[in-house]
Amino acid sequence: MLHLHPRYHRHSLAYLRLLGMLVPLVFGMAWLLPFTSLFNALMLSGLVMVAGLLIIAGYWLWGRYRPTDVWFECSQTQIQFWQQLEVGWQRQAELMDSYQQVISQYQAPLDAVIQDTDKAAVEIIERTRELDRQAQALVEYLTSADFNALDLQDEIVKNTQNIAEIVDFIKDLPDHLARDRETVVRVTQEIASLKDTVDSIREISDRTQLLALNAAIEAAHAREAGAGFGVVAEEVKQLARQSEQATTAIQQRIIDAQQIVATGFSNEYDEEARHQLRDAVQVTAFINQLRDNYEDMRQFYKTLLMVSTERNRTLATEIVGLLSNIQYQDIVRQRIERLQLFNSKLTAVVDRLRTKYLQHDPEIGQEINDLYQLIEEFLANEERHMLVNTASDDSAGGGLPAIELF
Amino acid sequence: MKTIFLVDDSTTILMSLGDILTKAGFSIEKASDGEAALTKLKGGLKPALIITDLNMPKMNGIELIRSARALPGMRFTPILMLTTESQQAMRDEGKKAGATGWLVKPVAPDQLLGVIKQVLPGS
Structure with missing residues (x-):
């Protein structure tokens, strides 16, 4: 069902009233002609038309700058429709407001995620360093004991x-x-x-x-x-x-x-x-x-040292692998930061929409375009940062190599 | 012992890659943005290799490479970009600025050390 702004209703009513005035005027002039001259009839009709135009102009001006939305005599249904429409504008503005609040609500947890993962990653690195130090100290101790x-x-x-x-x-x-x-x-x-x-x-x-x-x-x-x-x-x-x-x-x-x-x-x-x-x-x-x-004990020591050294080598490799995986924390952080940037821009567009709804401005085409553009930018940006599985595939997103020397 | 200069705004990247490269026998210098890195280079730091992130506050990686290449003695120092950016346009920009190579995060330790061996023969 098509819903029009009350202003369109008012203008339509004014045009109908003008038509309603002109029709009796034409028929009135035809009725006057037998009793007076053509000049007088035209003059009379002209005066009536000027009066009618003045009235229409008055209606238009009044309709534009009237203090209340309902000035014309309207049916009860129309008034209810206008009221519902008014409520609709208000609800849209409130919806935009609540949407803004929703977006702003998960900004803080996202910040917390960045800080928490950062802190956890640093702790993992420090614990890994300690683990490495202990393993190294054990091998040094065994080497010394061997000597x-x-x-x-x-x-x-x-x-x-x-x-x-x-x-x-x-x-x-x-x-x-x-x-x-x-x-x-x-x-x-x-x-x-x-x-x-x-x-x-x-x-x-x-x-x-x-x-x-x-x-x-x-x-x-x-x-x-x-x-x-x-x-x-x-x-x-x-x-x-x-x-x-x-x-x-x-x-x-x-x-x-x-x-x-x-x-x-x-x-x-x-x-x-x-x-x-x-x-x-x-x-x-x-x-x-x-x-x-x-000599048996010495041989045992020797074997123990050899095994420990080998284990330590494996441990060192695993530690390096673990340290390498810490890079994912930075990747996650950057993803969240991009999401936050997207949310920030989204909030700005929603704020503009909210303002327009509050002003009963139906021209939201620009905002809709901005939203689509925002989504495109976000997706394009994500594609630029596509994750690469370096373990199994040496190519990055779009078939580009993950490692390239110029 | 050859010195590798790590430039990244991520503390965890600086720590983890720093530890990996230290275990591989390199001496490590660190900076958390392009501006700080450039200050160190102007202060006389002569690393054998620079590994820099792209997106950083104050000065990004591309700007750092351009500025570093203008410094005396830095014209032929290998500079690797280590970033999550993988698109060709950015690579071209990096190459034009003077980057030696492009590495997409996350990079495996053996691959990183392999690249370092290529750009630093004898390391």
């Missing part, structure tokens, strides 16, 4: 060699001891053979003493002449006594030496040496076992 283990292993090998030398020495010790013992026995026999010599010396000493005594007696018989000889005999006696003392001391030393040798090479000593030798052999076995265990 330390290598040094320790060298030390253990060196000590084991030393111990092995000691063990070899202890193993050979019984032979050494046997050889030494034979030597000592021979020495003891030699010492024992010295006893005969000592006895001979002692006998010589005793005989010398006896000889000195006889000499002293003979010197006493000789009186004056034997005085010098008596002195010599006394000296010889002194020497014989000292020789006796020295012989006694030598004999005692020989006995002591024999006892020492006998004690040193007793069975108890042999048993003790054999016991220590067993201990030494056990220690060697234990050390060898420790070395073997250590």
Whole structure:
């Protein structure tokens, strides 16, 4: 159903009234002619027409600048239609207003999305950095432990060699001891053979003493002449006594030496040496076992380091991939910003529409064109920023390469 | 160690690409818009490579390239555009301004490093 502005209704009514006036005028002039001259009839008709035009002009002016919308006498239906139309304008303006508010309502959440994703992305990057640092520190620690283990292993090998030398020495010790013992026995026999010599010396000493005594007696018989000889005999006696003392001391030393040798090479000593030798052999076995265990541990360390390094390499690759995906946050941010720009322009057009509805201005063609243009611009802009799947396809939107070197 | 100059108004891009390139063995300098980048270049920064965004506040990437190319010693420095813009018209404009290449976001790390190896032989 076609709805026209009340102004068109008013003008239509005015034209109908003019027609309504002209028809009786023409018929009135025809009626006057039999009673007066043509001139008078024309004059009369002209006056009536001027009056009619003045009335129409008055209607028009009044209709244009009248204080109220309803001036003409209209049917009740028309008045109701005009009122509904008035309400319609108002509702349209309110609709535009509410639409504006709707648009403005999701501007703030979009801003929040940008800020939140930005903040989250920064946190992800910082946590990723920490993860990377920890993984790197772990590998450095394991590398350091590997070097330390290598040094320790060298030390253990060196000590084991030393111990092995000691063990070899202890193993050979019984032979050494046997050889030494034979030597000592021979020495003891030699010492024992010295006893005969000592006895001979002692006998010589005793005989010398006896000889000195006889000499002293003979010197006493000789009186004056034997005085010098008596002195010599006394000296010889002194020497014989000292020789006796020295012989006694030598004999005692020989006995002591024999006892020492006998004690040193007793069975108890042999048993003790054999016991220590067993201990030494056990220690060697234990050390060898420790070395073997250590080599196992070292191999485990080496494997652990190798696996950890490999895992760390994989982790680093994944971290780089994760960091790369952070780019999507920027892409989302730019999309939202473009949407916000679109909304901002849309709000401006809606505001203009709202103003026109409030002014009962039906000329909204420009705004409609602007809306279509706005949509075209938005779509074109989105096409310019078309997302590229670089993983599977090396081309951007429109078949252009994602990477191009000029 | 070669220096790469990253120019982007996105903090996350600067951080993420900065970390990727640092792990690849490059030294990184950063600027958040074209104007700040130009100030650094005028201040004596001599990067081996510049990677710049297109749409930035104060001065966009194209203007930055034009201004940078006018600086002494910057005529042959490789400059890569890293942007979400993929249309031919913008690429042509970038090329005319003096860009060395055009990369559309998001770019995979291995592809980025591959391009860097091409424009920086021996890196």
